[in-house]
Amino acid sequence: MTLARRIIPCLDVDAGRVVKGVEFAGLRDMGDPEELAARYNREGADELILLDITASRDGRATFLETVRRVAQQLNIPFTAGGGIRRLEDGNAVLRAGADKVTVNTAAVERPELISELAAQFGSQAVVLSMDVKKTTAGWEVFIRGGAESSGRDAAVWAREGVSRGAGEILLTAIDRDGTCSGFDCGLTAAIAQQVSVPVIASGGAKTFDDFLAVFGEGQADAALAASIFHTAEHSIGSLKKYLAGCGVPVRLSR
Amino acid sequence: MKISIIDYGAGNLPSVERALRSLGAETECVTKPEQIAAARALILPGVGHFSAFVTGLRERNLTAALRDAIAAGIPILGICLGLQAMFASSAEAPGDQGLDLIHENVQALPTNVKSPHIGWNQLRRLRQSILLRDLPDDAYFYFAHSYAAAASEPHTAAACEHGFPFAAVLEQNNLMAVQFHPEKSGEAGWRVLRNFLEWAQ
Numbered sequence: 001m002t003l004a005r006r007i008i009p010c011l012d013v014d015a016g017r018v019v020k021g022v023e024f025a026g027l028r029d030m031g032d033p034e035e036l037a038a039r040y041n042r043e044g045a046d047e048l049i050l051l052d053i054t055a056s057r058d059g060r061a062t063f064l065e066t067v068r069r070v071a072q073q074l075n076i077p078f079t080a081g082g083g084i085r086r087l088e089d090g091n092a093v094l095r096a097g098a099d100k101v102t103v104n105t106a107a108v109e110r111p112e113l114i115s116e117l118a119a120q121f122g123s124q125a126v127v128l129s130m131d132v133k134k135t136t137a138g139w140e141v142f143i144r145g146g147a148e149s150s151g152r153d154a155a156v157w158a159r160e161g162v163s164r165g166a167g168e169i170l171l172t173a174i175d176r177d178g179t180c181s182g183f184d185c186g187l188t189a190a191i192a193q194q195v196s197v198p199v200i201a202s203g204g205a206k207t208f209d210d211f212l213a214v215f216g217e218g219q220a221d222a223a224l225a226a227s228i229f230h231t232a233e234h235s236i237g238s239l240k241k242y243l244a245g246c247g248v249p250v251r252l253s254r
Numbered sequence: 255m256k257i258s259i260i261d262y263g264a265g266n267l268p269s270v271e272r273a274l275r276s277l278g279a280e281t282e283c284v285t286k287p288e289q290i291a292a293a294r295a296l297i298l299p300g301v302g303h304f305s306a307f308v309t310g311l312r313e314r315n316l317t318a319a320l321r322d323a324i325a326a327g328i329p330i331l332g333i334c335l336g337l338q339a340m341f342a343s344s345a346e347a348p349g350d351q352g353l354d355l356i357h358e359n360v361q362a363l364p365t366n367v368k369s370p371h372i373g374w375n376q377l378r379r380l381r382q383s384i385l386l387r388d389l390p391d392d393a394y395f396y397f398a399h400s401y402a403a404a405a406s407e408p409h410t411a412a413a414c415e416h417g418f419p420f421a422a423v424l425e426q427n428n429l430m431a432v433q434f435h436p437e438k439s440g441e442a443g444w445r446v447l448r449n450f451l452e453w454a455q
Binding site (some may be wrong): 001003004006041071072075076077078097099119120121122123124125162167170196197198201221222251253 | 268269272273301302303332365369370371372373374375377378394396398399400414415416418435437438439440441443444
């Protein structure tokens with residue numbers, strides 16, 4: 001009886017389409033969110049994350065409609081976020097069918113947002129998303145899609161987020177995002193040791209051994225990937241079989 | 255058959271509803287005591303805080319109706335916080351009273367494990383289970399909670415362990431409950447819901 005390590009595909013959506021960038025820039029169309037969600041659900045994904053990367057506020061209704069449609073495809077947990085600034089934004093996403101909501105920039109600017117969401121929906125529904133880059137100051141949290149330094153230390157911010165009620169940390173290594181150069185295991189382990197909640201590692205997944213490393217030395221509870229699954233370079237099922245063969249506890253669907 | 259899903263003002267009703275409908279059940283969301291009194295089978299889903307949950311039930315005058323329905327033998331399935339609500343109280347909200355159908359208390363997960371307990375975990379069966387019928391022993395279910403009721407002989411059919419062995423599947427006459435989310439647990443979870451539907455017929 002063991003808590004399984006989770007494999008989580010992520011859909012970045014813009015105007016109702018799944019897109020993918022490299023190091024947070026240069027977007028490419030990767031397909032239809034409903035189709036991809038249905039495929040991942042079938043292939044044995046342990047959860048799905050949907051992130052709104054639309055910059056404009058008027059894209060909000062489109063995003064909520066995407067959340068609603070994707071939720072219909074799933075019988076696994078579903079997290080949605082991107083641009084969540086107020087309690088009402090979180091409520092709208094959860095009402096549209098998500099089980100959890102992620103917060104990022106707005107939580108850095110107003111940390112009370114985490115407390116408000118946790119008080120209303122419970123910690124299990126609040127995922128603190130952090131985009132982190134190594135600078136001369138150490139591991140630093142960046143906001144606005146990685147464009148701007150927040151001046152906050154990643155470990156300090158992770159601890160504050162958890163004390164305010166975040167139930168999970170989604171940790172993205174900006175320098176690795178979309179580069180397929182492997183997860184940043186050093187960063188992931190450093191944060192996992194600092195907090196009492198599960199840590200989802202993100203950014204850089206390419207090979208099966210990258211996942212093995214992030215669950216081993218990276219101490220991650222879950223690993224997120226986008227490009228490698230979207231392009232069908234790897235199926236989630238074959239990844240999980242590989243991990244199981246290496247002794248990592250994973251949920252194998254039959 | 256028609257399944258009445260109790261709507262206490264928050265919670266994951268749409269996904270529970272969708273799962274039941276896909277399994278061929280007719281569903282209705284109920285918010286009034288007289289609807290509970292007329293129900294043939296009940297589902298009590300719950301997420302969030304214990305206090306908000308039991309207060310939501312009380313403010314809608316559903317507490318007594320629920321206790322009466324359960325005493326009358328109506329099949330009921332509690333989900334997640336809906337399992338915890340069956341107990342006398344919870345460490346999450348020491349001042350608030352649960353439905354007290356099981357005279358024990360819900361505890362916080364210990365500090366030596368990650369909390370919330372989020373993710374897919376397996377069960378240890380303590381006895382034959384109606385809800386787990388036809389499911390392999392190593393099936394995984396999705397959990398998301400920070401509090402749990404200790405596994406205990408009379409009511410626990412299957413336990414999970416995270417810090418301590420806790421009640422993951424509770425079966426006591428017509429009172430059934432699961433700490434995991436069957437509606438979010440893939441095929442295995444839907445099998446649990448189907449087993450409940452078949453048993454409640």
